[in-house]
Amino acid sequence: MTLTATAQPGRAPGGSSGSPSDSVRFTEEQARIFIESATTDTSLWHHEDEPLREDLERLVLYAEEPFDSVRQRLTEMDFRQVTVQPGTLTKMHEVDIRWLNDSTFIIDSIGWNMDLLTRQEWVIRYREAPGSKAPSDTLPGLTGVADAPLPGSDSVLVLDTALIPDTVMVPDSVMVTTIDTTALESLDIAMYRYSNKRIIPTLNDRRLRRSARIRPDSSSVVFADTSLIWVADTASPFHVLDGPDQLGFLQDAMNTLLGFTERRDSTRLIINDMYGHKSPFWISQGSSDSYRFWVKNYKNDSITLWIGNPGKNEISLLLEDEIDVNRLSKEEVPYLPRSLKEPPRVLKKIELLESVPVFWETGVSSAFSFNQTYLSNWAKGGENSLSTILDVTGNATYNNTKAKAQWINSMRINIGTLITQEHGLRKNNDLVEINSQFNRKAWSSQKLDLSASFYMKTQLARGYKYPNDSTVVSKFLNPGSLTIGLGIDYKPFKHTSFNIAPLSYKNTFVLDTASIDQTRHGVGAGERSRQELGTQLVVRSKLSPMEDLTISNSVRLFSNYLNNPENIDVDWEMILDKKISWFFTVRLNLHLIYDDDVRFAVLGEDDEPVLLPDGSKKKVPKAQFKEFIGLSLIFKL
Numbered sequence: 001m002t003l004t005a006t007a008q009p010g011r012a013p014g015g016s017s018g019s020p021s022d023s024v025r026f027t028e029e030q031a032r033i034f035i036e037s038a039t040t041d042t043s044l045w046h047h048e049d050e051p052l053r054e055d056l057e058r059l060v061l062y063a064e065e066p067f068d069s070v071r072q073r074l075t076e077m078d079f080r081q082v083t084v085q086p087g088t089l090t091k092m093h094e095v096d097i098r099w100l101n102d103s104t105f106i107i108d109s110i111g112w113n114m115d116l117l118t119r120q121e122w123v124i125r126y127r128e129a130p131g132s133k134a135p136s137d138t139l140p141g142l143t144g145v146a147d148a149p150l151p152g153s154d155s156v157l158v159l160d161t162a163l164i165p166d167t168v169m170v171p172d173s174v175m176v177t178t179i180d181t182t183a184l185e186s187l188d189i190a191m192y193r194y195s196n197k198r199i200i201p202t203l204n205d206r207r208l209r210r211s212a213r214i215r216p217d218s219s220s221v222v223f224a225d226t227s228l229i230w231v232a233d234t235a236s237p238f239h240v241l242d243g244p245d246q247l248g249f250l251q252d253a254m255n256t257l258l259g260f261t262e263r264r265d266s267t268r269l270i271i272n273d274m275y276g277h278k279s280p281f282w283i284s285q286g287s288s289d290s291y292r293f294w295v296k297n298y299k300n301d302s303i304t305l306w307i308g309n310p311g312k313n314e315i316s317l318l319l320e321d322e323i324d325v326n327r328l329s330k331e332e333v334p335y336l337p338r339s340l341k342e343p344p345r346v347l348k349k350i351e352l353l354e355s356v357p358v359f360w361e362t363g364v365s366s367a368f369s370f371n372q373t374y375l376s377n378w379a380k381g382g383e384n385s386l387s388t389i390l391d392v393t394g395n396a397t398y399n400n401t402k403a404k405a406q407w408i409n410s411m412r413i414n415i416g417t418l419i420t421q422e423h424g425l426r427k428n429n430d431l432v433e434i435n436s437q438f439n440r441k442a443w444s445s446q447k448l449d450l451s452a453s454f455y456m457k458t459q460l461a462r463g464y465k466y467p468n469d470s471t472v473v474s475k476f477l478n479p480g481s482l483t484i485g486l487g488i489d490y491k492p493f494k495h496t497s498f499n500i501a502p503l504s505y506k507n508t509f510v511l512d513t514a515s516i517d518q519t520r521h522g523v524g525a526g527e528r529s530r531q532e533l534g535t536q537l538v539v540r541s542k543l544s545p546m547e548d549l550t551i552s553n554s555v556r557l558f559s560n561y562l563n564n565p566e567n568i569d570v571d572w573e574m575i576l577d578k579k580i581s582w583f584f585t586v587r588l589n590l591h592l593i594y595d596d597d598v599r600f601a602v603l604g605e606d607d608e609p610v611l612l613p614d615g616s617k618k619k620v621p622k623a624q625f626k627e628f629i630g631l632s633l634i635f636k637l
Helices: 028-040 051-061 068-075 142-147 181-186 246-263
Strands: 002-007 084-099 104-107 118-128 169-179 191-195 198-200 210-214 220-232 266-272 278-284 290-296 302-308 316-319 360-373 385-400 405-420 424-441 448-458 472-474 480-493 496-509 529-546 549-560 569-579 584-594 599-601 619-621 624-636
Touching (some): 051 246, 448 529, 496 549
Antiparallel strands (some): 002 084, 104 191, 360 624, 448 480, 496 529, 549 569, 599 619
16 A cells, blocks of 8 residues: 655645644543544644654653753744644555456455356357358348357358359357356446556546556556545654644644643762762752761761751751861961071982884684584485684794894694585695785885795695595695795785785695696696796785675785796685674685696596697696685684
């Protein structure tokens, strides 16, 4: 249902002139009831969170309690100044209709079965075959005979072809829909016809100010009922009114309650002594009573203090009778010497205390993420699984401001497991990283340093070429990679750094070539290591675009001077943490690696390796991508 209210000057609902009535005298209880009914009437207000509506609710709630917070705002308002105009209120509702044929329908309010109201059947009619024509003077009216329906489905019309030598008649079936008007009349259901965008008989009712139209999709009739109402100015907090006098009555009721609360307003004070003991005291309008309070000092001496309330927002303090107060006074003493000798004073040198420097800052952060899938009698298939990832990072930073030196160290262990019902426990993530970077100030700039960096990467546990769990493809230090670089470190922002090392050495090694295929990791056949000299760029950033959301990025790029420098190795990892509670965090980890020396076999359409003319497998470099998302527990020390 849609409600639409518009103001129409010059018209008054019910013929009222619109002039406010004289003031009405309310009792306190009547005023509370009237204002409460006005605040609960949702059609009276433009918006549910109108400030004036909240003030009136508080006025009713605290009619017997102090409410200085709203009294001033209410006394400055005059509801009679709000412009009230007559308007119209349109209520729209829809009723489903059922079509009996292309132009006839009924209003279906309870969902009638069309089989009870209509009947469809096939009827055989005869028509002239193309190319044949009977003489006009042979059998007049033959066309009407041929078009007439047969008595039954098995009836045959026999024509004397001798009399009609040039005419051939062929049967044709036609679907005929019959409307059971008797059933419609017995059920008191009216039929309507829709023609030239008009409903016949019409559903419009001028007396009720009702109009009707059919929806474009012909599924229902839309009725629009219009009634005359009173509408307040849109600049005011009011919307639809019961009548032109409602705001005047509301003003009178508000003034009545304001006067009532003014007469019996009171405030509760809490008086604390030096020991924290609390004593309540009410300041009431017109109360002449006084109350005794004992006031003590640190020596536990006490005196009596009377507190009264002679008028609104006034208190009176009176000390108990028969209380002696001794005061110190300054007097001249004749025997004191009139001249005093000032003792010698010498200023001593004060040296500033030197703070004990703290050179090392350490910290450990850990994140435990997990995902679980459980299936029971699942018809679509699947497998129970549980995956976990433990990510532990330790940091140790040495800062020496006098020496203009900084040494940043970190070690990270990231290991994950996957447990499935069919394959048991497997490793699905394994990484060990060691970073060490030494910076030294060489220029006056606070953002640019000379830098020496060391980076090593390997794994802890054995890795297998699944589903074959007998072929080991990696283990500790097989493979391993270390990079040493000299360059500069630039920090444009607090959590962003660019480290570029034009002189970098990278060594990728496989120590156990007997059980590990080193060619899978970019090391040549018959060798244990691949050594490269080139440039390394490391970009690290950490940002928080919104509260409790942290995005960490680490990008490592390396270009080999000696072999295809245009083929750049990429190692990019992004960690997104969104804190959802004090304990839990949703973590998204994305890791992308591209190494031109690590190549993968090319598979054909039959999933078999493509062979080169010499019989070897065709291999090309490919991007390696890993993604994990799960619920995490993050702890920092």
